[in-house]
Amino acid sequence: MNNKEALRDLYKKKRNLLDSGMLSQISEKYEELITPFDFNGKIVSVFLPIQKFNEIDTSFIIQKIINSGGTICVSRSDFKEKSMEFFIYEETAQIEENEFGIPEPIYGNICEISKIDYVFVPLLCFDEEGNRVGYGQGFYDKFLSSCSDNCIKIGLSHFDPVDKIDDCNDKDIKLDFCITPNKTYVFR
Numbered sequence: 365m366n367n368k369e370a371l372r373d374l375y376k377k378k379r380n381l382l383d384s385g386m387l388s389q390i391s392e393k394y395e396e397l398i399t400p401f402d403f404n405g406k407i408v409s410v411f412l413p414i415q416k417f418n419e420i421d422t423s424f425i426i427q428k429i430i431n432s433g434g435t436i437c438v439s440r441s442d443f444k445e446k447s448m449e450f451f452i453y454e455e456t457a458q459i460e461e462n463e464f465g466i467p468e469p470i471y472g473n474i475c476e477i478s479k480i481d482y483v484f485v486p487l488l489c490f491d492e493e494g495n496r497v498g499y500g501q502g503f504y505d506k507f508l509s510s511c512s513d514n515c516i517k518i519g520l521s522h523f524d525p526v527d528k529i530d531d532c533n534d535k536d537i538k539l540d541f542c543i544t545p546n547k548t549y550v551f552r
Contacts, residue, residue: 367529367531375488376417378522382418390547391420395427395513397543401482402433406481407435408435408484409439409480409484411485412459415465418456425484426453435452436453437453438450441466446501446503446506447503448507449474451473454472463550477511483511483517485498485518485539486498492528495528495529495538502535509537517538517539518538518541520542521543
């Protein structure tokens with residue numbers, strides 16, 4: 365059965381099996397795979413990876429976007445409200461890990477969600493319709509529902525899609541694209 369809970373468990377296990385060499389190879393591929401997108405003059409939300417969960421190293425993406433004239437914003441989570449606030453990324457010194465091991469900005473200029481042009485979305489897995497499974501707290505669905513209609517949502521996945529996630533609902537926000545090491549999937 366392809367429900368979110370079962371998929372979440374399965375893909376956490378699959379990700380944990382990736383060694384640092386494989387993870388590095390996967391992460392480096394994304395620098396080239398984002399080339400078709402035009403980030404010049406755009407504000408781009410990029411997640412900072414939680415290393416203990418073997419998330420994709422987004423440093424390659426961040427550098428490419430900056431080099432192409434884009435502005436990066438990164439989030440700080442409010443676990444009580446299950447929400448995120450965004451800050452313009454200016455330097456590595458503004459980033460520290462919180463008590464959950466999540467790298468977050470400790471200072472910086474606030475970025476209005478309505479001004480974000482692109483969002484790189486973390487996920488555990490996704491399906492062929494653009495639905496995704498995250499960690500199950502709803503932070504990203506809440507954030508994505510607040511973005512402008514023109515904001516482009518791009519998932520980054522270690523793995524190719526499953527056929528279908530069975531228990532999606534109307535609060536789940538679909539991706540416009542999902543990039544894997546093998547292919548870019550288009551859902552719009």
